[in-house]
Amino acid sequence: MRRTSISTLIASIAIAALTVSGCGSSAGSGTGSGPATAGPVELAMWTGFTGGDRAAYESLVTQFNSSHPNIKVTMEVQPWDTIAQKLPSAWATGQGPDLATPNFDPNVLGEYLKSNSLLALDATGDGDMKINADKLAPSAIKAFTVDGKLYAVPANIATLQLYYNKKLLSAAGLTNPPATVDELRTDAQKLTGNGVFGLSLADHETIQMWPVLQWLDGGDIVGTDGCSQLDTQANIDSLTRWAALVRAKAAPVGLTGAESDALFSAGKAAMQLNGPWAAAGYTQAGIDLGVAPVPTGVNGKVTLASTVPLAVSAKTAHPAEAQQFLAWWTGKDAQRTFALASGFPPVRTDMGDDSKLAANAVVAKFAAALPEARLYLPGVIGAPKVDSEAYIPLIGAITRGKDVATEVKTASAAINSITGCSGT
CATH class of the missing domain: 3.40.190.10 (Periplasmic binding protein-like II)
Structure with missing residues (x-):
């Protein structure tokens, strides 16, 4: 029952964490970048995906960089505890990465909102170049929306x-x-x-x-x-x-x-x-x-969902490019690739007729539960x-x-x- 997005279940490997002052401080790289230089826009991303599905996340980043020559995302994998210690002060002071999965607990976003550390995502809507929020796991989008503004997308989603x-x-x-x-x-x-x-x-x-x-x-x-x-x-x-x-x-x-x-x-x-x-x-x-x-309950179908938020620093120098990455990450092609590589369902609810996903019986069954899945203690x-x-x-x-x-x-x-x- 272990997974990478639950702290007590993480089988963490020892990874030397970069210091706050060393992240995002080089030209064109991260929130503390200097004057723009020739070449692609560089985005730093911190994640805690240290488990067996790490390769699936790294593969997504590699595919994005190959298909977007004007943007380069560097994913730095660190233990969740390290991110929890470093990221709050880094983002509050305009340092650290452009993108991050702040915690395996979605409720942590509230703490980052208090310090005005999260970028409100405005690149939402229809089409491949937009974050299709209305097509993403509803329990996650509800949890990531505050006062009508969306502050994160699901980096992953899982159901029981x-x-x-x-x-x-x-x-x-x-x-x-x-x-x-x-x-x-x-x-x-x-x-x-x-x-x-x-x-x-x-x-x-x-x-x-x-x-x-x-x-x-x-x-x-x-x-x-x-x-x-x-x-x-x-x-x-x-x-x-x-x-x-x-x-x-x-x-x-x-x-x-x-x-x-x-x-x-x-x-x-x-x-x-x-x-x-x-x-x-x-x-x-x-x-x-x-x-x-999960058997039907007295009020119909219900199960539990877990998700990890993927957010953008409010002080990133490249908000448009960061949101372009989120749009791609949550798009159909990327989610199909990730689901087949990791065994996790896609974060989208509109891929039920995807023939490649349907061929994977396990992925298809967990994906089918997304509409009725609920987060545990959301917003509490x-x-x-x-x-x-x-x-x-x-x-x-x-x-x-x-x-x-x-x-x-x-x-x-x-x-x-x-x-x-x-x-x-």
């Missing part, structure tokens, strides 16, 4: 779908994977036994999946007013049902994402919610793998703390037998304290 072990389902007499949330719970119990868990769930050091379980039951974690919704009866009922499933040993207790992956890879779990990055490893492990949509003040200090401890407590109603009250108080909700 239901992985299942065809062999184990067949052995349990199940012809098809579950289609509804009630079937998901029932099938998880049917598939449990003989050393096999029906559903492999992780609750920390992973992309979140418990919110999907709540959404399927019509619940949520934080409302648009910043106040906890966990203490509503609907959410208490939902968490009680899922916690009972865990306590009945139909799902394991307290797994990290890596441990959940290992369980499924070993054929010890029949089903799992996961992203596109896991498919190749499961196939290599010899799993007779199936991928199905203190979202990382809400997750680590309230939500994760809540799931850990109730799956170990603590009273759900009591633990929900504790978690709600913690959430409201973090977000500043007054409770009125």
Whole structure:
């Protein structure tokens, strides 16, 4: 369940980071550039894509440079922690790169807006030379738009779908994977036994999946007013049902994402919610793998999306060229190339009839979920703390037998304290 855009899941490699003073300070390169020189406009770009899909991102940059002789983008790959330390002050003072993926958490854009560090993207509209915002993943565009202005595009997008072990389902007499949330719970119990868990769930050091379980039951974690919704009866009922499933040993207790992956890879779990990055490893492990949509919930289809924002410095010397790069990056040709190379779905919602993508069954299935995919805690003040200090401890407590109603009250108080909700 690991991926490059979730901090606790990043398998970072040691990369020597450039100092702030050394980036974007040469002529024609970056936000602190001197007088223009002959040759292409040079754009520096910082990213934290240090994982196995790094080559796919680097290949995109190479293709852009080959097809745009008047612009040269240099992608500098650094650990996410390094970017988080260096970029805020660099952009606030007019230094650093022209473009960056500031963080794996989309909510970080709010901090950069406070320091007036982000360029409002105005090169939007129809056509290949524009950022086709209305064709991009709606959950990402909504998160990246503030007061009617767009400040980033999705560098990538991923959705969660239901992985299942065809062999184990067949052995349990199940012809098809579950289609509804009630079937998901029932099938998880049917598939449990003989050393096999029906559903492999992780609750920390992973992309979140418990919110999907709540959404399927019509619940949520934080409302648009910043106040906890966990203490509503609907959410208490939902968490009680899922916690009972865990306590009945139909799902394991307290797994990290890596441990959940290992369980499924070993054929010890029949089903799992996961992203596109896991498919190749499961196939290599010899799993007779199936991928199905997340079962339909009480209010229709829903799943979780994760994305990394790609933004432009407000002080770049080359705003037009930087936005031209964003338009190309999110265009159909680039996204087709990236999807086929990385296994991630394209960031666009209008490529369902693309024959090359349709030929890749895994990519096509994850891409099909984009319209109903939701981000986790979008726009919530203190979202990382809400997750680590309230939500994760809540799931850990109730799956170990603590009273759900009591633990929900504790978690709600913690959430409201973090977000500043007054409770009125």
